[in-house]
Amino acid sequence: MIKHHYLPMTEESQAEMLATVGVNSMDELFKDIPASIRFQGELPVSSRLDEYSLTRHMSALAGRNAHFDSHVSFLGAGIYDHHVPSVINHILSRSEFYTAYTPYQPEISQGELQAIFEFQSYICELTGMAVANASMYDGATALAEAGSLAAAATKRKQIIVSQTVHPESRQVLHTYAHGLGLEIVEIEMQDGTTDLSALQQAVNENTAAVLIQSPNFLGSMEDIEEIGKLIHAYKGLMVVSSNPLSLGLLEAPGMLGADIVVGDAQPLGISGSFGGPTCGFFAVSEAHMRRMPGRIVGQTTDKNGKRGFVLTLQAREQHIRREKATSNICSNQALLALCASVYLSVMGRRGLVEAATLNLHKSCYAKERLSQIPGISIPFSAPTFNEFVIKLPQGAQFDTLQSNLLAAGFIGGYDLGRSYPELAGHMLIAVTERRSKEEIDRFAGVLEELL
Amino acid sequence: MSDNQQATHDKALIFELSRPGRTAYSLPELDVPAQPLKELIPSKMLRKEEAALPGVYEVDVIRHYTELSRRNFGVDNGFYPLGSCTMKYNPKVNEDVARYAGFAKIHPLQPEQSVQGALELLYTLQQDLAGLTGMDAVTLQPAAGAHGEWTGLMMIRAYHEARGEHRTKVIVPDSSHGTNPASASVAGLQTITIPSTEEGLVDLDALRGAVGNDTAALMLTNPNTLGLFEEQIVEIAEIVHDAGGLLYYDGANSNAIMGITRPGDMGFDVVHLNLHKTMSTPHGGGGPGAGPVGVKSLLFPYLPQPVVEKLEDGSYAFSKPKNTSIGRVKAYSGNFGILVRAYAYIRSFGPEGLRRVSECAVLNANYMRARLAPYFEMPYDRICKHEFVMSGSGLKPFGIRTLDVAKRLLDFGYHPPTVYFPLNVDECIMIEPTETESKETLDGFIDAMIQIVQEAKENPDLLLNAPYSTPVTRLDETGAARKPVLNCACS
Numbered sequence: 001m002i003k004h005h006y007l008p009m010t011e012e013s014q015a016e017m018l019a020t021v022g023v024n025s026m027d028e029l030f031k032d033i034p035a036s037i038r039f040q041g042e043l044p045v046s047s048r049l050d051e052y053s054l055t056r057h058m059s060a061l062a063g064r065n066a067h068f069d070s071h072v073s074f075l076g077a078g079i080y081d082h083h084v085p086s087v088i089n090h091i092l093s094r095s096e097f098y099t100a101y102t103p104y105q106p107e108i109s110q111g112e113l114q115a116i117f118e119f120q121s122y123i124c125e126l127t128g129m130a131v132a133n134a135s136m137y138d139g140a141t142a143l144a145e146a147g148s149l150a151a152a153a154t155k156r157k158q159i160i161v162s163q164t165v166h167p168e169s170r171q172v173l174h175t176y177a178h179g180l181g182l183e184i185v186e187i188e189m190q191d192g193t194t195d196l197s198a199l200q201q202a203v204n205e206n207t208a209a210v211l212i213q214s215p216n217f218l219g220s221m222e223d224i225e226e227i228g229k230l231i232h233a234y235k236g237l238m239v240v241s242s243n244p245l246s247l248g249l250l251e252a253p254g255m256l257g258a259d260i261v262v263g264d265a266q267p268l269g270i271s272g273s274f275g276g277p278t279c280g281f282f283a284v285s286e287a288h289m290r291r292m293p294g295r296i297v298g299q300t301t302d303k304n305g306k307r308g309f310v311l312t313l314q315a316r317e318q319h320i321r322r323e324k325a326t327s328n329i330c331s332n333q334a335l336l337a338l339c340a341s342v343y344l345s346v347m348g349r350r351g352l353v354e355a356a357t358l359n360l361h362k363s364c365y366a367k368e369r370l371s372q373i374p375g376i377s378i379p380f381s382a383p384t385f386n387e388f389v390i391k392l393p394q395g396a397q398f399d400t401l402q403s404n405l406l407a408a409g410f411i412g413g414y415d416l417g418r419s420y421p422e423l424a425g426h427m428l429i430a431v432t433e434r435r436s437k438e439e440i441d442r443f444a445g446v447l448e449e450l451l
Numbered sequence: 452m453s454d455n456q457q458a459t460h461d462k463a464l465i466f467e468l469s470r471p472g473r474t475a476y477s478l479p480e481l482d483v484p485a486q487p488l489k490e491l492i493p494s495k496m497l498r499k500e501e502a503a504l505p506g507v508y509e510v511d512v513i514r515h516y517t518e519l520s521r522r523n524f525g526v527d528n529g530f531y532p533l534g535s536c537t538m539k540y541n542p543k544v545n546e547d548v549a550r551y552a553g554f555a556k557i558h559p560l561q562p563e564q565s566v567q568g569a570l571e572l573l574y575t576l577q578q579d580l581a582g583l584t585g586m587d588a589v590t591l592q593p594a595a596g597a598h599g600e601w602t603g604l605m606m607i608r609a610y611h612e613a614r615g616e617h618r619t620k621v622i623v624p625d626s627s628h629g630t631n632p633a634s635a636s637v638a639g640l641q642t643i644t645i646p647s648t649e650e651g652l653v654d655l656d657a658l659r660g661a662v663g664n665d666t667a668a669l670m671l672t673n674p675n676t677l678g679l680f681e682e683q684i685v686e687i688a689e690i691v692h693d694a695g696g697l698l699y700y701d702g703a704n705s706n707a708i709m710g711i712t713r714p715g716d717m718g719f720d721v722v723h724l725n726l727h728k729t730m731s732t733p734h735g736g737g738g739p740g741a742g743p744v745g746v747k748s749l750l751f752p753y754l755p756q757p758v759v760e761k762l763e764d765g766s767y768a769f770s771k772p773k774n775t776s777i778g779r780v781k782a783y784s785g786n787f788g789i790l791v792r793a794y795a796y797i798r799s800f801g802p803e804g805l806r807r808v809s810e811c812a813v814l815n816a817n818y819m820r821a822r823l824a825p826y827f828e829m830p831y832d833r834i835c836k837h838e839f840v841m842s843g844s845g846l847k848p849f850g851i852r853t854l855d856v857a858k859r860l861l862d863f864g865y866h867p868p869t870v871y872f873p874l875n876v877d878e879c880i881m882i883e884p885t886e887t888e889s890k891e892t893l894d895g896f897i898d899a900m901i902q903i904v905q906e907a908k909e910n911p912d913l914l915l916n917a918p919y920s921t922p923v924t925r926l927d928e929t930g931a932a933r934k935p936v937l938n939c940a941c942s
Contacts, residue, residue, distance in 0.1 A: 008889035044582030048801025062553025064568030099525030102737035107921035111523030121938035137594035140782035175778035275559030275783025277739035300931035308923035323632035335735030351476035365483035
């Protein structure tokens, strides 16, 4: 009999339990599986490793990846190398949080429920919206579901999205829209931001929503207020995807006319993890509360009048609405929502402003510094937060450049040609509070040498 | 706080702990020249009013969340027999390895040459999950089971469309998970629900009546949501395939069959696995999960892009986009941190060990079923797989409902089983003990259940007012929905 340290079954208890069930062997428990589909032979999966060998194997795999501690990173494009305060991992490592299920039994899940309630409160504060949910899979799926909500709320089929929105978010949006039978219209950019005159021409009475991102994928800030006016003139909705950290400094989209605000909470103390898990957030104005996808926690009282929290408005959800549901999101990213909440608790009002300001100043310094390299120019003039585009000299070989940067200890910026053929030879550079002046200067020096 | 406030508000919100002048952060210094803010950002784009976040000390943060954690019940706190959710032990070494900097601190858009270890892990996991499920290829992108369902259905839809067939109906049994019809709806498909037989299995006649040239797929979990294996699965597959439909396997119940049978061998064309169930990655209080989807080769062209490929020189790379693909379903490479844990789990068991996991899970469930049978109605009293359903309807004459039994269990230190699901069993109680619990733990739970039945008959008020031992007692859920208070409106 196989013994394993996660399996407490002993030979003695196995024999007793089989007898209680009234069968003679383990095999008898599976006699309802037809012989023709019983698996024979050894499962084709990787072999077993003892715990020590497993840690060695995993550490060897991890060792083959360049990471934020081994290299100085200037890569952003949606995932950023921010400082993660020490307390976060300690709180996230409390198994009462990470080994719990969805809080369906509120009396023994008050911790999780209150943490989510506080997360919702934080998101409302940052975005300037009335209501937020308990999280989405990531910023990309949050944006796609915002499009779906807008279509359902306006009973319209057309979604307009700016090409300055994260390319992978747009791809996810297209996939969702195909499922729902929605039409997607993409609006081109002009000088690194949404082309407002093209947008104006595209918006009409069939437009359910305009989806924008600000700061956008190219790091530039969009004129949210103007875009809101364009879509609201046709009674459609404005969906804004935000970088939550930037909202320490930038006006809340809710104050600029947004009907739905989404985004990815990765900048709020969530590690890069090769892009996941992160945490999508989703906030709406009061009018759309009952159409919001996903779980929501509400405050209430118990029989003794004590404050408590429960999952609420569940009539919207798939286990009740079933085929009438407009979203199927079930499990979300609760643990990462907790992560974002702890981050915001640590930062507080002043810390968030200070972190955002550091990002702004350091990236502006880097933009200035890199623009001084012969052959490098800054193609766009819109204001930026912590990310910006540089144009490399003619003929610069991106792959070679990246390899050489890696060899020099840097993770270089994002090759915009991968998503925008017209921007081949342009690099998207992210600078967070973790980048020192010395690192920025050294990066500039190496870049100059390599070009 | 006064005593009175203490009674009504005994756990403060983090916002209520805020005091001006307190901070819990420590940031790098500004070591570059600062330009005036208004020269960098137009004033109309700047925030007029700071977000009303709390001001607290680091100690406040730690104590606040530590106290919240004490008000939460996880697998490490005790037995969690939550049917259909597979709450097994979450191995600690998996947590350790997922936190290695080479996994936790990497960027999804780094040059592929700089993340070969991560890509190899993803590739091997794709292969292992394909081997485990009997499928030909796997995508690791979906972030949760329901996300995987929708991904699979989108592929099925694309498959039929490519063949020029107009198939829009998805058949599900009445016991199916609520996400099945919801996923169909979001994929632009309509659901047909068919009744189960008295034995709790798919009614073949009803199925024959439901299939037709509009059938896109049958969605089924096997073992089903009653914990029973669909013995006629080969015939079911034939009926659906003969009608031109495909078979979707909802992998929520895969913990019962690892190494014993495989969805691919049963005739399924698409399968999703809930790694947070079967592969023991932590549920995190409601996520993150991961819902990889495996497909037979006929669905290759429609897989979400990218998948990880092994190149001829032995290196690993993301595949180039295919225009037949359904597209991307999530940013980047899925919930990588969860995939690392799942891979570690598979490696810690290997082929033989995974089979043993399922055997132990099934024996534990059958043992509990056998021991509880004298005390509860057993609508399907036969060999089950990793979970079983029973009914609390026998306690109705005493004014007791299943919910009351669940609430009383809290006082015994157990997380209650899933209740009122599946919908086709009156006063349903669904128990899944999992393989990581010992006979002693199961016996303790069984004793508690027997005592509760006794209490229900002798002193029903004891149950009606339960729980007594939790930070709050039964909460006004109706009031919460009628007048929603969804944030603290702290500003």
